[in-house]
Amino acid sequence: xxxxxxxxxxxxxxxxSTLFNRLIGQRRSIVxxxxxxxxxxxxxxxxxxxxxxxLVDTGGILMGDDAILPSxxxxxxxxxxxxxxxxxxxxDSRAGVTAADEQLAKHLHKWxxxxxLVANKADSSLWEMHAEEFRRLGFERSFxxxxxxxxxxxxxxxxxxxxxxxxxxxxxGGKSKEIKVAVIxxxxxxxSSLINKLLGSERVIVSxxxxxxxxxxxxMLAHGGHDFRLIDTAGIRKRSHIQAKAxxxxxxxxxxHLKRADVAVLLLDAVEGPTATDATIAAIxxxxxxxxxxxxNKWDLVTKSKGIGSEFEQRVRDxxxxxDYAPIVFISALSGHRVSKLLPLAVxxxxxxxxxxxxxxxxxxxxxxxxxPRAMDVAKALRLHYITQADTDPPTFVVFASARSGxxxxxxxxYLNHQLRARYEFFATPIRVxxxxx
Numbered sequence: 537x538x539x540x541x542x543x544x545x546x547x548x549x550x551x552x553s554t555l556f557n558r559l560i561g562q563r564r565s566i567v568x569x570x571x572x573x574x575x576x577x578x579x580x581x582x583x584x585x586x587x588x589x590x591l592v593d594t595g596g597i598l599m600g601d602d603a604i605l606p607s608x609x610x611x612x613x614x615x616x617x618x619x620x621x622x623x624x625x626x627x628d629s630r631a632g633v634t635a636a637d638e639q640l641a642k643h644l645h646k647w648x649x650x651x652x653l654v655a656n657k658a659d660s661s662l663w664e665m666h667a668e669e670f671r672r673l674g675f676e677r678s679f680x681x682x683x684x685x686x687x688x689x690x691x692x693x694x695x696x697x698x699x700x701x702x703x704x705x706x707x708x709g710g711k712s713k714e715i716k717v718a719v720i721x722x723x724x725x726x727x728s729s730l731i732n733k734l735l736g737s738e739r740v741i742v743s744x745x746x747x748x749x750x751x752x753x754x755x756m757l758a759h760g761g762h763d764f765r766l767i768d769t770a771g772i773r774k775r776s777h778i779q780a781k782a783x784x785x786x787x788x789x790x791x792x793h794l795k796r797a798d799v800a801v802l803l804l805d806a807v808e809g810p811t812a813t814d815a816t817i818a819a820i821x822x823x824x825x826x827x828x829x830x831x832x833n834k835w836d837l838v839t840k841s842k843g844i845g846s847e848f849e850q851r852v853r854d855x856x857x858x859x860d861y862a863p864i865v866f867i868s869a870l871s872g873h874r875v876s877k878l879l880p881l882a883v884x885x886x887x888x889x890x891x892x893x894x895x896x897x898x899x900x901x902x903x904x905x906x907x908x909p910r911a912m913d914v915a916k917a918l919r920l921h922y923i924t925q926a927d928t929d930p931p932t933f934v935v936f937a938s939a940r941s942g943x944x945x946x947x948x949x950x951y952l953n954h955q956l957r958a959r960y961e962f963f964a965t966p967i968r969v970x971x972x973x974x
Contacts (some may be wrong), residue, residue: 541579541590542696543617546626546646547636551656555626555683556580556593559693563712579754584693589700592620620648624692624697629655629667629680650699653678653691654692659685715886717879718767718797720821722813725803726827726833730869731755734879736798759879767797791820795884798889798929799882799964806834806848810855818856827885827965828862831878835869861957863964888893891931893960895924898933907956920948932968 544552560580578593617623625644627637644651655667656678667680681688718725735755757764794800800821804810820827830852838844851866856862863881867874902923914943919938926934935952949969956967 538775541592541620542582542622542700543592543594543620544624544626545594545640547640548896548933549635550626550628550631551683551715552626553578553593555624555654555681556591557590558683559688579756584697586870587700588695589696617647617649620649621695621701623647624654625651625675626656626698627670628935629658629663629669629670632666633673637670637673638955641675645674651675652692652695652699655680656683656799656833658688663686666729702907709870713767713881714763714795715799716765716767717801717882718794718798718831719801719803720794720817720827721803722738722805722811722817726804726869727768727804728752728831730831730867730875730878731766733869733872733875734766756841762879762883762885764879764882767794792827794821795824799829799885801829801831801882802862803869804830804832804852806832806838809848810852812855815855818859818862820861822966825881825966825968827889827963828859829854829878829929829964830859830862830864831865832864833869835866836871836873861962861964861966881964888961888963888965889930890928891960892961893925895922898923898925901955901959902935905952923952926970930966930968931962932970934972937971937973 544556546552546973555969556578559582562846563580563928570946580591580593582589582591614847623644625640627633655670655678657683658667661965663682664680667678669964671680677699679688679692679695683691689722719730721727735757755766755768759765802814802821804814818828818830832848838848845866846867852864865874865877866879867878869875899922906920921936921938923935924932926932933956935948949971952969953967956962957970
């Protein structure tokens with residue numbers, strides 16, 4: 537079993553996400569001046585002195601706040617505390633001790649686990665002196681740091697390693713490769729509800745407010761002998777409709793985190809039907825070379841009639857022609873109807889995108905394809921010689937020719953793409969065929 541993670545906790549706008557990004561060495565959590573930008577738990581991995589540990593960023597907490605999002609954030613943090621080894625309790629050295637800090641401190645003392653108090657924004661020795669005020673919160677070890685300037689972090693990390701349980705590593709041999717699945721789609725189509733259903737718990741905040749998820753949230757899941765990393769991305773909408781800075785940033789973060797995935801599950805709204813924005817999102821996944829599954833959510837809300845499934849599928853195919861390789865599954869994230877089909881499909885897609893075909897076998901197929909009258913004239917004009925697989929993830933093939941004609945080249949590329957897909961199980965996966973002059 538993996539060691540329990542380190543939890544970053546604190547009230548809004550004290551710099552938790554800045555500290556998280558600094559410790560993992562990349563920008564995973566959205567950072568901004570608006571309080572409450574981070575809402576879900578964001579997982580990452582940090583390393584110090586050769587030791588790796590999991591790190592979790594949380595939404596800012598205001599104790600006793602009855603608004604829907606802060607109360608849900610607090611539920612998330614309470615759940616996170618149950619699985620954490622140690623807490624980095626982050627406060628703002630410039631603001632001094634606030635009532636919210638005192639309330640959180642009381643809650644952490646009741647929790648009874650190991651806590652390091654981190655007085656952030658101590659950008660100079662003057663603010664380090666101010667950080668001494670936080671000792672009255674009753675925690676044995678406190679550190680004045682500046683996450684922005686990477687000041688004072690070494691001492692804090694040394695202490696963190698001392699406090700972390702020195703658990704034995706699990707067996708390293710035979711570990712299966714992690715399958716990274718990104719759930720993408722327009723705001724409010726049920727992405728977070730789907731991930732919660734897959735995980736069997738309310739791991740991601742679900743709210744009727746469109747755009748509740750802003751960060752890309754990773755959840756780990758072991759299922760059917762495979763390890764999955766589920767990535768819940770921020771809702772994507774047309775850029776012209778995005779007003780708030782945080783939401784504009786969330787679109788960029790969602791596109792960026794999609795690049796980390798192997799398989800994209802694009803959620804469509806069964807009630808609204810496929811839209812132009814759905815096509816735009818599908819194009820992002822297709823351009824990134826991701827395997828794709830189209831999941832039509834809220835199917836339980838559609839009035840059923842004879843042939844309704846085939847009719848809806850045709851509408852999807854007409855709108856999203858460029859991802860015709862993607863299977864379509866009708867689901868309900870709320871009730872769980874057919875949700876269990878998604879992970880096996882993701883495994884099948886993952887295996888397909890790593891399929892490698894020997895050059896000898898490819899060229900036997902290639903010769904048969906070129907003997908087809910539909911391809912013969914083009915093949916002669918381009919003087920095609922042989923084909924080889926250049927890469928996987930996604931499968932990429934290179935056809936070598938002595939001549940090149942752009943128009944005829946595109947034609948033969950499409951034809952070979954179709955023929956390769958007909959002969960091999962490239963399930964849910966784009967394949968790329970390139971012509972190259974010898």
